[in-house]
Amino acid sequence: MQAASTPLAAWLVILPVLLPLFGGALLIAGAGRTLRPTAFAVLVTLLTGVVDAVLLRHVLVGGPLAMTMGRWLPPFGISFAADALGAGFALLAALVTACVLVYRAGGSDAPAAEARCLALVLVLLAGVDGGFLTGDLFNLYVWFELILIASFGLLVVGGTPLTVDATVKYGLLNFVATSLFLAALGLIYGALGTLNMADIIHAAGSADPAVMAGIGVLLAVALGTKAAAFPLNAWLPASYHAPSAAISGLLGGLLTKVGAYALLRTLILVLPAEGRFLHPALAIVGGATLLLGPLGAIATADLRRAVGFLLIGGIGSIVAGLALANPAGIAGAVVYVVNAMLTITALYLVAGLLEARAGSRDSLRMGGLYVSSPLLSALFIVLVLTIAGLPPSLGFWPKLLLLQAAIDLGSVGRAVGGDPFAQLLALCLLLNALLTLLAGARLWSRVFWRPAPEPAGDPVLVPAAVMPWAIGATTVLTTLVLVAGLWPGPILELGRAAAAGLLDPGGYIRAVGLGPWP
Amino acid sequence: MNVAFALLAGAFLAAAIFLLLSRSLVRVLLGLVVLGNAINLLILVAGRLSSVTPPILGAPAAAHGVANPLPQALILTAIVIGFGLVTFMIVLVWRALGASGIDDSDAMRLAEPDLPPTAPADY
Numbered sequence: 114m115q116a117a118s119t120p121l122a123a124w125l126v127i128l129p130v131l132l133p134l135f136g137g138a139l140l141i142a143g144a145g146r147t148l149r150p151t152a153f154a155v156l157v158t159l160l161t162g163v164v165d166a167v168l169l170r171h172v173l174v175g176g177p178l179a180m181t182m183g184r185w186l187p188p189f190g191i192s193f194a195a196d197a198l199g200a201g202f203a204l205l206a207a208l209v210t211a212c213v214l215v216y217r218a219g220g221s222d223a224p225a226a227e228a229r230c231l232a233l234v235l236v237l238l239a240g241v242d243g244g245f246l247t248g249d250l251f252n253l254y255v256w257f258e259l260i261l262i263a264s265f266g267l268l269v270v271g272g273t274p275l276t277v278d279a280t281v282k283y284g285l286l287n288f289v290a291t292s293l294f295l296a297a298l299g300l301i302y303g304a305l306g307t308l309n310m311a312d313i314i315h316a317a318g319s320a321d322p323a324v325m326a327g328i329g330v331l332l333a334v335a336l337g338t339k340a341a342a343f344p345l346n347a348w349l350p351a352s353y354h355a356p357s358a359a360i361s362g363l364l365g366g367l368l369t370k371v372g373a374y375a376l377l378r379t380l381i382l383v384l385p386a387e388g389r390f391l392h393p394a395l396a397i398v399g400g401a402t403l404l405l406g407p408l409g410a411i412a413t414a415d416l417r418r419a420v421g422f423l424l425i426g427g428i429g430s431i432v433a434g435l436a437l438a439n440p441a442g443i444a445g446a447v448v449y450v451v452n453a454m455l456t457i458t459a460l461y462l463v464a465g466l467l468e469a470r471a472g473s474r475d476s477l478r479m480g481g482l483y484v485s486s487p488l489l490s491a492l493f494i495v496l497v498l499t500i501a502g503l504p505p506s507l508g509f510w511p512k513l514l515l516l517q518a519a520i521d522l523g524s525v526g527r528a529v530g531g532d533p534f535a536q537l538l539a540l541c542l543l544l545n546a547l548l549t550l551l552a553g554a555r556l557w558s559r560v561f562w563r564p565a566p567e568p569a570g571d572p573v574l575v576p577a578a579v580m581p582w583a584i585g586a587t588t589v590l591t592t593l594v595l596v597a598g599l600w601p602g603p604i605l606e607l608g609r610a611a612a613a614g615l616l617d618p619g620g621y622i623r624a625v626g627l628g629p630w631p
Numbered sequence: 632m633n634v635a636f637a638l639l640a641g642a643f644l645a646a647a648i649f650l651l652l653s654r655s656l657v658r659v660l661l662g663l664v665v666l667g668n669a670i671n672l673l674i675l676v677a678g679r680l681s682s683v684t685p686p687i688l689g690a691p692a693a694a695h696g697v698a699n700p701l702p703q704a705l706i707l708t709a710i711v712i713g714f715g716l717v718t719f720m721i722v723l724v725w726r727a728l729g730a731s732g733i734d735d736s737d738a739m740r741l742a743e744p745d746l747p748p749t750a751p752a753d754y
Contacts, residue, residue: 269723303679
């Protein structure tokens with residue numbers, strides 16, 4: 114047992130999980146009685162965001178912050194540890210969730226059903242924040258399962274044959290992925306005798322490299338499925354377009370990013386030797402994901418399915434940063450996650466508004482929307498250009514960092530000689546930008562530019578006349594993407610700080626209360 | 632005993648993978664259940680089977696010669712979570728089968744319609 118009491122600042126680490134969790138519980142308990150469940154949920158989310166911002170500032174100024182539950186000494190108790198990576202992503206998650214909640218504010222659901230759905234959103238946020246801030250691998254598994262059960266509920270809400278079909282595919286593949294993650298944890302415990310991340314960093318050095326390599330592969334497969342990296346991405350285009358656009362945006366913005374975060378955390382910080390061992394495999398997976406994502410988007414007519422494929426292409430950028438694993442590469446991957454959380458969510462939200470306008474999900478049956486909604490066409494083109502990574506946009510900066518990293522590692526003039534995998538990744542990153550631009554421009558011209566096809570309108574989706582909240586939330590999110598692209602300093606700084614923290618685990622280990630070891 | 636349990640965990644895992652690769656959703660569900668048990672066994676073996684003495688210490692006693700309690704705690708957590716998720720999946724698959732009436736995952740194409748490729752004709 115620790116003698117000293119927990120310092121007040123350390124409570125900041127756990128508050129981003131507790132606030133939405135209790136908020137969700139209150140919503141369930143008060144379902145039907147609460148007059149304004151949406152306002153309450155937005156308030157809880159914004160409060161979480163404020164705590165995240167304070168935590169991030171604390172971490173950027175004073176280094177990682179940790180708290181161990183039950184005041185058991187660190188390797189035994191469950192640790193929560195926030196560094197720039199976790200705190201930054203948690204802040205973004207709260208921001209994105211708040212926008213999505215405002216987006217669905219004008220919905221026509223009964224208050225009780227609405228409160229239950231909002232409770233699931235808050236529990237999802239709690240799970241995502243828990244994943245970002247935990248310092249214990251088994252605890253990370255528990256947060257993964259919490260995210261999974263909340264997302265099941267959100268996906269299947271309404272229970273139409275389409276959503277049931279999508280949830281079966283999403284559920285089965287993600288369940289298998291978390292089970293494999295659990296198997297990897299069992300093996301880590303068997304090999305090292307600990308599941309505390311900071312403790313594993315120390316213990317992994319003296320373990321049998323063959324066993325650790327096997328564990329690394331298992332982790333990469335499990336978390337790669339969670340992140341939807343090719344060839345483990347099949348569940349994503351089968352499910353994300355099925356629920357309402359707000360839920361699509363929330364899942365698209367948050368879930369795969371938790372998988373990407375866990376990959377960064379485990380293969381760069383916790384088990385760096387296994388990350389290096391997987392370098393060729395990660396480079397090939399990253400390159401293939403970069404190319405096949407936008408190609409899928411080109412081949413798809415369903416608007417939100419196409420956005421899902423663009424999301425997958427972006428995951429390729431993150432895996433590329435993971436494979437390059439030098440400071441610029443990891444900073445690029447971190448900045449890309451920030452970019453994708455904002456941009457992909459916004460794109461799903463715009464797609465939802467377009468579907469409501471056109472009365473169809475199918476981009477082939479939309480058309481001529483430029484006349485009726487010039488604002489949406491502007492938002493859509495800004496987001497498409499951001500995902501493709503055109504220069505003044507937010508998507509350009511991570512691509513620049515990744516290209517720098519790839520060219521640096523791949524240059525023939527270097528002492529080690531050019532790394533062929535880095536050269537491959539540089540090529541794939543550039544091709545990805547071209548293909549994404551092609552896919553986005555095709556969608557834009559189909560939906561907005563060409564004349565409307567004759568039998569317009571589909572009885573499945575009722576066009577909503579005015580949706581001030583939804584349009585407002587989407588505009589705010591897109592403006593944020595635009596401003597962040599023009600003024601990328603703080604986000605690049607966050608990326609560099611996160612990369613430095615991942616590559617040099619000293620501060621993280623000391624914050625948890627372990628080391629320096631003799 | 633560790634070797635026997637390790638082999639058993641491997642056999643469970645093989646059975647789970649065989650079932651998970653089936654096109655029938657009911658078999659896939661059974662595969663999920665077996666997979667969960669395979670991994671629980673794996674965690675138990677990873678913690679080393681050393682003793683059958685329960686790790687409940689009354690007075691401050693020497694803590695050697697008792698079973699390792701940590702894998703048991705991990706497995707208990709995993710069982711509880713797995714139970715919840717499997718229950719949900721069973722209801723979900725039941726609904727999905729009720730809607731289509733065919734127990735064949737290849738025939739489930741509502742979310743991924745098998746459309747012919749469209750020509751990039753008119754913009």
